[in-house]
Amino acid sequence: MANGFDFKRLGRLITIYYVVQAFLLLLLAGVAFWFQAHVPSQIFINSILRTxxxxxxxFYPVYRFAAHEAKREVNSCSTSLSPADMLALRRKRLTGDIIKASLFIFFIIFILRAPQAPGAQYPILFVFILTTLCYFQCYNFIAKREMRSKG
Structure with missing residues (x-):
């Protein structure tokens, strides 16, 4: 086999991540407008500052995790992977998916179990949305950079 890369699947994944980012931005804007209308302005501003x-x-841990994931996905697009390499990449992908699912579950439980005070719940929700958005943006940036350098 040739020593090349096939980035078709990764290109589709990046496109999906762009759609998810657009949805998260709309969700963030909608939640922010709703909170601003229903919460005293000082609590809203304090929530934004805490966020x-x-x-x-x-940012840095999310960036490092996204970089690790993006580089792994770019390497998995190689057309000359051995079965052992594919198995190692599959294990790394599974580990990354478990970490992402664990963080998602943590945020959901944290939001549900947090005190019902607006000053506590709103920053948690904002941080969740922004952290997820940051992950997708970092992933797309690094994946595109790696695709340009390899292809």
């Missing part, structure tokens, strides 16, 4: 602080803290 920004937490998002700055979360």
């Amino acid at each position: 920004l602080v937490v998002q700055v803290i979360f």
Whole structure:
């Protein structure tokens, strides 16, 4: 087999991630407008500030995780993978999926179990949406960069 790459599947995945990003942006805007209309402005502003602080803290780990996932997916697009390589990539993909599912479940439980105070729940929801959005943006950026360098 030739030592090349077939990025068709990865290109479709990136397109799907763009659609998900658009949905998350609409959801974020809708939730923000709803909170702004139904919550006192000081609580809303404090929620935004807390969200920004937490998002700055979360950015690097999310970026590293997305970079690891994107590089793995680009490497899995190689047309000359041995069965052992495919098995190793499958295990890495499964590990990444378990981590993503665990974080999703953590955020859902955290949102549901948080105190019913608006100052506590809104930042958690904003952080969840922004962290997910950040992951998809970092993944797409790194995957495209890796595709250009390999293909």
